[in-house]
Amino acid sequence: MVWTIVPAIALAAIVIYGLKTWNDIMFNNDEDAKVVEVYAFQFGWWTRYSGDDNTLGKADYKLITATNPLGVITDKNIKDSYAFLDGEVDKISTILEDSKNDNGEYFIPSSQVDSLVEKMERYKRQKYRIQSGIDKGHLNDSIYKAANDDVLVQELHLVKDQPYAMKFRSKDVIHCPWIPHMRMQMNAVPGMETGFNFTPTVSTVEMRSKPEVIEHYKNINKIHNERLNRLGEQEEKVEFNYILMCNKICGAAHSNMKMDVYVETAEEFNTWISEKKTIAQKASQ
Amino acid sequence: MAHDAHDHHHKESFITKYIFSQDHKMIGKQYLITAMIMGGLGIALSAFFRLKLGWPDAKFPILEAVLGADAAPDGLLDSNWYLGLVTLHGTIMVFFVLTGGLSGTFSNLLIPLQVGARDMASGLLNMIAYWLFFLSSLLMAASLFVETGPAMAGWTIYPPLSVLEELQPGSGMGMTLWLLSMTVFIASSLIGGINYIVTIINLRTKGMTMTRLPLTIWAFFVTAILGVLSFPVLLSCAVLLLMDRGFGTSFYMSDIVTSSGALDATGGSPILYEHLFWFLGHPEVYIILLPALGMTSEIISTMSRKPIFGYRAMIGSILAIGFLSFIVWGHHMFMTGMNPFLGGVFTFTTLLIAIPSAVKVFNFITTIWRGNVIMSPAMLFSIGAVSTFISGGITGIILADSALDISQHDTYFVVGHFHIVMGMTAILAMFAGVYHWFPKLYGKMMNKRMGMIHFWITIVCGYGVFIPMHFLGEGGMPRRYYEYTNFAMFDHFLDLNVLISIFATVGVIAQIIFFFNYFYSVYRGPKASQNPWNSNSLEWTTPVEHVHGNWYGEIPTVYRWPYDYSKPGKDQDFVPQNIPLEENEEEH
Numbered sequence: 001m002v003w004t005i006v007p008a009i010a011l012a013a014i015v016i017y018g019l020k021t022w023n024d025i026m027f028n029n030d031e032d033a034k035v036v037e038v039y040a041f042q043f044g045w046w047t048r049y050s051g052d053d054n055t056l057g058k059a060d061y062k063l064i065t066a067t068n069p070l071g072v073i074t075d076k077n078i079k080d081s082y083a084f085l086d087g088e089v090d091k092i093s094t095i096l097e098d099s100k101n102d103n104g105e106y107f108i109p110s111s112q113v114d115s116l117v118e119k120m121e122r123y124k125r126q127k128y129r130i131q132s133g134i135d136k137g138h139l140n141d142s143i144y145k146a147a148n149d150d151v152l153v154q155e156l157h158l159v160k161d162q163p164y165a166m167k168f169r170s171k172d173v174i175h176c177p178w179i180p181h182m183r184m185q186m187n188a189v190p191g192m193e194t195g196f197n198f199t200p201t202v203s204t205v206e207m208r209s210k211p212e213v214i215e216h217y218k219n220i221n222k223i224h225n226e227r228l229n230r231l232g233e234q235e236e237k238v239e240f241n242y243i244l245m246c247n248k249i250c251g252a253a254h255s256n257m258k259m260d261v262y263v264e265t266a267e268e269f270n271t272w273i274s275e276k277k278t279i280a281q282k283a284s285q
Numbered sequence: 286m287a288h289d290a291h292d293h294h295h296k297e298s299f300i301t302k303y304i305f306s307q308d309h310k311m312i313g314k315q316y317l318i319t320a321m322i323m324g325g326l327g328i329a330l331s332a333f334f335r336l337k338l339g340w341p342d343a344k345f346p347i348l349e350a351v352l353g354a355d356a357a358p359d360g361l362l363d364s365n366w367y368l369g370l371v372t373l374h375g376t377i378m379v380f381f382v383l384t385g386g387l388s389g390t391f392s393n394l395l396i397p398l399q400v401g402a403r404d405m406a407s408g409l410l411n412m413i414a415y416w417l418f419f420l421s422s423l424l425m426a427a428s429l430f431v432e433t434g435p436a437m438a439g440w441t442i443y444p445p446l447s448v449l450e451e452l453q454p455g456s457g458m459g460m461t462l463w464l465l466s467m468t469v470f471i472a473s474s475l476i477g478g479i480n481y482i483v484t485i486i487n488l489r490t491k492g493m494t495m496t497r498l499p500l501t502i503w504a505f506f507v508t509a510i511l512g513v514l515s516f517p518v519l520l521s522c523a524v525l526l527l528m529d530r531g532f533g534t535s536f537y538m539s540d541i542v543t544s545s546g547a548l549d550a551t552g553g554s555p556i557l558y559e560h561l562f563w564f565l566g567h568p569e570v571y572i573i574l575l576p577a578l579g580m581t582s583e584i585i586s587t588m589s590r591k592p593i594f595g596y597r598a599m600i601g602s603i604l605a606i607g608f609l610s611f612i613v614w615g616h617h618m619f620m621t622g623m624n625p626f627l628g629g630v631f632t633f634t635t636l637l638i639a640i641p642s643a644v645k646v647f648n649f650i651t652t653i654w655r656g657n658v659i660m661s662p663a664m665l666f667s668i669g670a671v672s673t674f675i676s677g678g679i680t681g682i683i684l685a686d687s688a689l690d691i692s693q694h695d696t697y698f699v700v701g702h703f704h705i706v707m708g709m710t711a712i713l714a715m716f717a718g719v720y721h722w723f724p725k726l727y728g729k730m731m732n733k734r735m736g737m738i739h740f741w742i743t744i745v746c747g748y749g750v751f752i753p754m755h756f757l758g759e760g761g762m763p764r765r766y767y768e769y770t771n772f773a774m775f776d777h778f779l780d781l782n783v784l785i786s787i788f789a790t791v792g793v794i795a796q797i798i799f800f801f802n803y804f805y806s807v808y809r810g811p812k813a814s815q816n817p818w819n820s821n822s823l824e825w826t827t828p829v830e831h832v833h834g835n836w837y838g839e840i841p842t843v844y845r846w847p848y849d850y851s852k853p854g855k856d857q858d859f860v861p862q863n864i865p866l867e868e869n870e871e872e873h
């Protein structure tokens with residue numbers, strides 16, 4: 001009997017307590033929570049801060065270009081992608097023109113012609129879809145203005161004791177932002193937004209000064225440099241850092257998607273972010 | 286009346302006897318040999334990628350020699366190929382060894398013999414099922430010879446990674462072969478499964494009521510039902526994936542940008558794929574485990590010389606596990622971004638499965654308790670399987686809780702968990718089955734001493750590999766990583782990884798003992814007696830040499846359950862099922 005009741009109570013406790021924790025992490029609608037986005041791609045990460053309005057500007061994958069890696073929707077970005085798409089279409093039609101002989105017949109293999117034409121059609125479609133969808137003419141800067149104060153960086157700085165509402169998206173395949181020290185993860189899935197809530201409670205500096213962490217990193221330094229010596233490489237000093245890595249198989253460099261994470265005071269954070277340009281500031285340059 | 290097949294003794298050619306045989310015993314052997322070859326391949330692959338994890342900087346010329354210069358230039362495994370080996374290892378072990386191999390071998394061998402039938406309901410379909418299995422094994426193995434490598438997206442092949450070659454080279458020809466192979470495999474499983482179900486329902490001998498069936502048969506029965514209900518879902522899942530790959534549909538894809546620009550696909554979702562995949566994927570682990578536990582029940586009862594404890598409770602828990610296994614698949618998806626509300630639901634259903642599982646474990650232990658235990662290799666392997674089922678089940682409770690799973694999902698903790706609870710339990714039970722029924726397969730006995738040595742090396746190395754993995758997972762190490770050296774925080778696991786790799790290599794090499802014992806005994810083993818383990822079930826009433834139709838003359842009639850061991854008032858400690866009840870004898 002004892003053998004039935006004790007496990008039953010233990011299990012019930014796990015379920016109830018677990019459910020409560022789960023709901024806190026997944027459904028917390030805390031007004032104060034700062035919204036931050038982590039965006040995954042093969043093979044790396046972007047972080048987007050939502051700025052003073054605490055709202056992330058809308059984004060659309062069709063706008064992604066070299067200068068707009070997250071496809072954030074702004075007037076300028078839409079114009080840029082038109083320019084980019086028109087440019088690509090021009091490039092391809094030039095190639096096609098140049099590949100014709102005097103009789104107007106292609107001298108390159110027809111499979112190559114087909115794939116070029118297909119690519120060109122795709123770019124045209126993409127432009128058409130932007131025009132008929134997200135492009136709202138002169139309204140863009142007012143309806144999509146939440147994007148203006150967003151800041152794009154490739155590291156993650158967090159303020160100690162500040163609640164966060166994290167958002168995740170992905171550009172190509174499923175990835176999974178994972179911060180092992182904080183035991184946090186959530187898949188980043190192409191085509192949808194995922195997220196969770198959390199509050200970092202121990203800053204990077206505090207972690208580095210804990211005796212057990214110091215001890216641990218002594219050991220890690222020893223092992224790390226033994227290996228570097230074996231490989232004939234320069235020794236280096238490793239310090240404790242929170243790290244974000246990928247926890248969902250995503251291709252060749254899955255094991256090498258790192259982004260440093262810093263937990264710091266509000267002042268440190270403000271100084272750091274004030275040096276970064278917002279999307280609007282970059283656009284007006 | 287059953288017709289006496291052995292009467293018209295037709296001459297058999299080599300081809301009809303050994304290759305296109307329709308005899309269930311021969312087909313069982315064919316499954317077993319195929320599974321052993323695939324198993325050898327599967328664990329060899331794991332030893333190869335363990336080399337990379339244990340010694341990340343070392344060059345292994347053997348890798349280049351075996352896998353080729355594309356896969357391991359200069360003896361250093363390529364990172365895409367690393368994922369390819371992991372993927373094929375997982376696929377082969379789960380589907381080819383522990384589904385096709387385990388059910389295929391023992392359902393075929395034991396169902397007709399234990400229910401008292403002359404053969405399967407359809408010998409022809411049975412033969413076709415085997416040859417489809419063989420074909421799918423060939424296709425899967427062939428994908429290792431593709432220049433761009435085999436499928437590399439993990440055995441779960443989540444889209445979009447598995448859809449486009451530009452995202453991963455293995456998603457080209459390698460993935461096409463993977464999908465083809467699995468399609469053929471599913472066809473084989475369905476044909477086989479229907480045959481098992483029909484045979485068990487229709488061809489039981491006189492007196493063999495459902496509550497006199499050995500637990501092996503109950504397990505094979507529910508397993509076949511699970512397979513027939515869930516494999517079609519995997520098939521549809523794979524067909525939609527094939528269409529996304531080849532015909533421009535977008536069931537699983539939306540808003541994707543690759544190196545060649547934005548794709549047209551909108552509106553699909555990888556989450557749909559994950560739901561379809563795991564709707565098979567979870568029942569699949571019970572398709573693996575139920576036959577394993579069924580065979581364990583039979584062996585433990587026989588070797589403890591005691592009736593199985595709680596026969597009806599065992600049947601009940603097999604049925605309960607079978608049913609529940611269809612409503613827990615979401616525990617693989619807590620972290621995928623599916624509606625978090627479902628997290629609570631799937632946590633609850635998953636923990637419910639712990640109840641029937643615990644009932645089974647309790648009954649195993651109670652059966653062994655104070656029995657006259659005979660430590661044959663089969664018994665040792667069965668006890669090993671119960672042990673791994675317990676230790677892996679405990680970590681399962683942690684993973685079942687959605688909140689706790691946040692910190693474990695996709696880490697090595699999970700790899701440790703599923704290898705112990707599913708991998709080791711099923712492999713140990715499969716070995717137990719081979720040692721126990723070898724006299725029935727070949728009419729010979731296997732060498733006991735080699736069996737014991739094989740057991741101890743296997744269990745020590747198995748735990749040696751998989752227990753430390755839980756610590757790696759607790760330390761945050763993600764699975765499916767080609768190397769950990771990019772993160773200094775993992776450096777203090779370098780030693781532990783070496784240890785795991787040593788255990789793995791020794792464990793893999795030690796399987797040679799089993800292969801040797803097996804083939805040596807086939808040719809040189811001592812001849813088996815008709816009932817070497819003094820067992821009750823019907824398979825031991827057939828002649829030692831294989832005959833078509835299994836019994837000379839009438840099929841025996843059954844009068845009792847198969848667990849009359851050490852029954853009070855009997856002069857023997859076993860009473861076979863075909864012995865009539867004495868006057869005033871209670872059934873059980």
Ligand code: HEM
Binds near residue numbers: 335709712764
């Ligand atoms: C009972 C036999 C076994 C079964 C059923 C089995 C099953 C699996 C499965 C399903 C995977 C996951 C593949 C994936 O993530 O795509 C896997 C991965 C793995 N297996 Fe096995 N395995 C078995 C034996 C072994 C052995 C003997 C070793 C040790 C040499 C081993 C080591 C591993 C490792 C290290 C991984 C990679 C995990 C990762 O990177 O995610 N397995 N195995």
Ligand SMILES: [Cu+2]
Binds near residue numbers: 174249254257
């Ligand atoms: Cu990734």
Ligand SMILES: [Cu+2]
Binds near residue numbers: 567613614616617
């Ligand atoms: Cu499951």
